[in-house]
Amino acid sequence: xxxxxxxxxxxxxxxxxxxxxxxxxxxxxxxxxxxxxxxxxxxxxxxxxxxxxxxxxxxxxxxxxxxxxxxxxxxxxxxxxxxxxxxxxxxxxxxxxxxxxxxxxxxxxxxxxxxxxxxxxxxxxxxxxxxxxxxxxxxxxxxxxxxxxxxxxxxxxxxxxxxxxxxxxxxxxxxxxxxxxxxxxxxxxxxxxxxxxxxxxxxxxxxxxxxxxxxxxxxxxxxxxxxxxxxxxxxxxxxxxxxxxxxxxxxxxxxxxxxxxxxxxxxxxxxxxxxxxxxxxxxxxxxxxxxxxxxxxxxxxxxxxxxxxxxxxxxxxxxxxxxxxxxxxxxxxxxxxxxxxxxxxxxxxxxxxxxxxxxxxxxxxxxxxxxxxxxxxxxxxxxxxxxxxxxxxxxxxxxxxxxxxxxxxxxxxxxxxxxxxxxxxxxxxxxxxxxxxxxxxxxxxxxxxxxxxxxxxxxxxxxxx
Amino acid sequence: xxxxxxxxxxxxxxxxxxxxxxxxxxxxxxxxxxxxxxxxxxxxxxxxxxxxxxxxxxxxxxxxxxxxxxxxxxxxxxxxxxxxxxxxxxxxxxxxxxxxxxxxxxxxxxxxxxxxxxxxxxxxxxxxxxxxxxxxxxxxxxxxxxxxxxxxxxxxxxxxxxxxxxxxxxxxxxxxxxxxxxxxxxxxxxxxxxxxxxxxxxxxxxxxxxxxxxxxxxxxxxxxxxxxxxxxxxxxxxxxxxxxxxxxxxxxxxxxxxxxxxxxxxxxxxxxxxxxxxxxxxxxxxxxxxxxxxxxxxxxxxxxxxxxxxxxxxxxxxxxxxxxxxxxxxxxxxxxxxxxxxxxxxxxxxxxxxxxxxxxxxxxxxxxxxxxxxxxxxxxxxxxxxxxxxxxxxxxxxxxxxxxxxxxxxxxxxxxxxxxxxxxxxxxxxxxxxxxxxxxxxxxxxxxxxxxxxxxxxxxxxxxx
Ligand SMILES: Cc1ncc(COP(=O)(O)O)c(C=O)c1O
Ligand SMILES: Cc1ncc(COP(=O)(O)O)c(C=O)c1O
Numbered sequence: 001x002x003x004x005x006x007x008x009x010x011x012x013x014x015x016x017x018x019x020x021x022x023x024x025x026x027x028x029x030x031x032x033x034x035x036x037x038x039x040x041x042x043x044x045x046x047x048x049x050x051x052x053x054x055x056x057x058x059x060x061x062x063x064x065x066x067x068x069x070x071x072x073x074x075x076x077x078x079x080x081x082x083x084x085x086x087x088x089x090x091x092x093x094x095x096x097x098x099x100x101x102x103x104x105x106x107x108x109x110x111x112x113x114x115x116x117x118x119x120x121x122x123x124x125x126x127x128x129x130x131x132x133x134x135x136x137x138x139x140x141x142x143x144x145x146x147x148x149x150x151x152x153x154x155x156x157x158x159x160x161x162x163x164x165x166x167x168x169x170x171x172x173x174x175x176x177x178x179x180x181x182x183x184x185x186x187x188x189x190x191x192x193x194x195x196x197x198x199x200x201x202x203x204x205x206x207x208x209x210x211x212x213x214x215x216x217x218x219x220x221x222x223x224x225x226x227x228x229x230x231x232x233x234x235x236x237x238x239x240x241x242x243x244x245x246x247x248x249x250x251x252x253x254x255x256x257x258x259x260x261x262x263x264x265x266x267x268x269x270x271x272x273x274x275x276x277x278x279x280x281x282x283x284x285x286x287x288x289x290x291x292x293x294x295x296x297x298x299x300x301x302x303x304x305x306x307x308x309x310x311x312x313x314x315x316x317x318x319x320x321x322x323x324x325x326x327x328x329x330x331x332x333x334x335x336x337x338x339x340x341x342x343x344x345x346x347x348x349x350x351x352x353x354x355x356x357x358x359x360x361x362x363x364x365x366x367x368x369x370x371x372x373x374x375x376x377x378x379x380x381x382x383x384x385x386x387x388x389x390x391x392x393x394x395x396x397x398x399x400x401x402x403x404x405x406x407x408x409x410x411x412x413x414x415x416x417x418x419x420x421x422x423x424x425x426x427x428x429x430x431x432x433x434x435x436x437x438x439x440x441x442x443x444x445x446x447x448x449x450x451x452x453x454x455x456x457x458x459x460x461x462x463x464x465x
Numbered sequence: 466x467x468x469x470x471x472x473x474x475x476x477x478x479x480x481x482x483x484x485x486x487x488x489x490x491x492x493x494x495x496x497x498x499x500x501x502x503x504x505x506x507x508x509x510x511x512x513x514x515x516x517x518x519x520x521x522x523x524x525x526x527x528x529x530x531x532x533x534x535x536x537x538x539x540x541x542x543x544x545x546x547x548x549x550x551x552x553x554x555x556x557x558x559x560x561x562x563x564x565x566x567x568x569x570x571x572x573x574x575x576x577x578x579x580x581x582x583x584x585x586x587x588x589x590x591x592x593x594x595x596x597x598x599x600x601x602x603x604x605x606x607x608x609x610x611x612x613x614x615x616x617x618x619x620x621x622x623x624x625x626x627x628x629x630x631x632x633x634x635x636x637x638x639x640x641x642x643x644x645x646x647x648x649x650x651x652x653x654x655x656x657x658x659x660x661x662x663x664x665x666x667x668x669x670x671x672x673x674x675x676x677x678x679x680x681x682x683x684x685x686x687x688x689x690x691x692x693x694x695x696x697x698x699x700x701x702x703x704x705x706x707x708x709x710x711x712x713x714x715x716x717x718x719x720x721x722x723x724x725x726x727x728x729x730x731x732x733x734x735x736x737x738x739x740x741x742x743x744x745x746x747x748x749x750x751x752x753x754x755x756x757x758x759x760x761x762x763x764x765x766x767x768x769x770x771x772x773x774x775x776x777x778x779x780x781x782x783x784x785x786x787x788x789x790x791x792x793x794x795x796x797x798x799x800x801x802x803x804x805x806x807x808x809x810x811x812x813x814x815x816x817x818x819x820x821x822x823x824x825x826x827x828x829x830x831x832x833x834x835x836x837x838x839x840x841x842x843x844x845x846x847x848x849x850x851x852x853x854x855x856x857x858x859x860x861x862x863x864x865x866x867x868x869x870x871x872x873x874x875x876x877x878x879x880x881x882x883x884x885x886x887x888x889x890x891x892x893x894x895x896x897x898x899x900x901x902x903x904x905x906x907x908x909x910x911x912x913x914x915x916x917x918x919x920x921x922x923x924x925x926x927x928x929x930x
Contacts, residue, residue: 022580026581029878041876042913043876083743114490253750277721278547279636280746282719287748411508448507
């Protein structure tokens, strides 16, 4: 035995693989590929399309550096997390399954599964992310095959700088969630394109300061230590499927990323890739390969740090602009260790009273700010609530507000785009069990300029009053 | 009314769309995209991923030049015909469907559908391709929902330089097939990556001559007139879905191509693309866009003609090498108009008798030669046939021969890879209804050099004797 601990084997999780995926046969061409590379072979058999081996090896090195998985994993290239998620659903889910998700879900992910009759089962989050005790209760009390159908066996999660909520799950919350998943034999699909875009919390006192994005990057180990550990890094059984994408760290049009998962899952995903997509674009592979060769892994991680500080700067602009127009009050979340603070943005009325307008959790990663509007003191909302013929005044008000912003040339994304699909009877605010007299909007600070952000804030939010 | 005939609308074929595909909702983000491009809009809503409009417009121009469809069609980019076919199955097929195919099928296409419980229904071909009367008889006598299950409603076809048979369907055969498809309400999926690689028949007298690949290309109209008209060009109802790929005309690693189909199908395919793949790689799009801009459509068609002559040259090398080692006898196909000739490759035994070794149809497109071996005079095959414990002597012999070639460093593709999957009870030669005492191999002349082809022919085929 060596002094370094050798990786353990994943436990057998093949019972999670669905019927269709189990029925896939290896492409017959596989037999022939062995022979193709034989020395001196005259091939009249045609070409083959295996992915770039060096790029896969680099993906493994990056994985070891960032996540140091403790079990024997494999990597497989894919053409972006959109396709990766489609393949994972193709691997694990049957029609009419239920999938555990956050309170709000990335729309393309669920647009994929809704036509399969699959429903979302949302679990409430706080500022530390999905609540492990709520997940456990949900699973413990699930009446398998009863009214709600099959017990879920898959958790879909965007654990860092979530799209749309901007939330990042804290380390201790992850540990608790992982143990629940072990106990209830769940597969965790970690769709994590924003992982390397983690940055420090908003500091009102230093908000005006320009983030120095030319500062020398931290040494890789220090940088890695500053990141919340991924679910993958905690996984001792091979029950995490991690989806990595270069979309947010290089550019989306690359359509390139990779799966990290146990070898049994990866083998089935490879079978699906052979018949559904083949390899990602060779030009995209070549671009990333050349870049990683030239930059080295450490150089790439340095680049991620530059990106980090740019997103941090943009977050600061946005929160700074909010602080200009509102009084920011920190909410007591009751959690001393949570890194992410929750704020209420308030105005002082002519009567001197402080009225909350909206609340948000400071995003410490990614590019999104999730705003929850408090409609209790909004007269137009009261008006709508009093009307007999309006069944969902929260949604009606949200639509009106969104349109009003649009006509002022301010575009944000309606929160309703992210409501988990639980079936047609659960779409209205009350039926979803959402908080009464609230509505949500997602703000992206990825692209607008500082001036646009400031103007947007001002014109946009004063409209709410 | 103008003097130019304006395109007609496709007939309503939406009843072909399967349940899952009908259930897809447009991405909610679509609503927002309208607003994104508004002048002066400050977007806090994030990015969008629409394909390159100029490239789609070029794809349409190329389509008009090559196929001049008579109904109002749409184009949609996709990441290669592998994925395009997966999306078409996702659009049209239910579990346990039956799909009409050629006698031999491209393996990845059926590896996709086998796990869905879908079976192939092969229709015999002659040198002009799939036989329309056989297709008609099959459909007319199908007992819908009976022993064989649902009546097929989809024809999957590789109509030019087919993979694996190298066959191209003649014009009059296409017309006959199309009418059968109209009569029986079939959708034709035309997977046609080799369409522009059509070339003249093999001319034994000029076989030694080097094809002049530097000759000036024909004017586009003349070139187009020299091509067999596509199913798309004959389609008056919108029942052809044409899959175009740049894999064979530029390079496979581009992972880029486009669908041509009626607008109703294209809209559903777009919905699937949004959640399954998003756009093809932007680098690949950019590469093809820049190339088409610089070359123009006519220049690209000129390039295709250069490719044509290169494949023709390679076909000539291969058939020339066969002619060196065998006596080539033309088979009378009974068809005077068929462009593709059928040959038997024979040897003269020590007794002076002429023995047929294998037969093939001269490929007049693409990169494959399909060889059917005649085992009647092969002593090893007789030996195997006499053994009680060998249930499929044809397959056993084919396996032995393939391995013998491999150990001589000659690699060809076993015909068994292309057998249509009709269920586990129909895999043996007799059960498939295949001709007794025959076995097939596919030879690709896409990559080997002239010397390799000659050596391969010599060493390889003398082994059969
Ligand atoms: C959570 C999440 N998953 C997946 C994607 C899409 O990733 P890709 O571009 O790699 O397909 C995004 C991008 O918006 C995202 O936010
Ligand atoms: C008939 C056929 N369809 C599809 C493909 C794959 O095409 P693409 O590279 O565009 O996925 C091939 C390539 O071998 C083929 O021969």
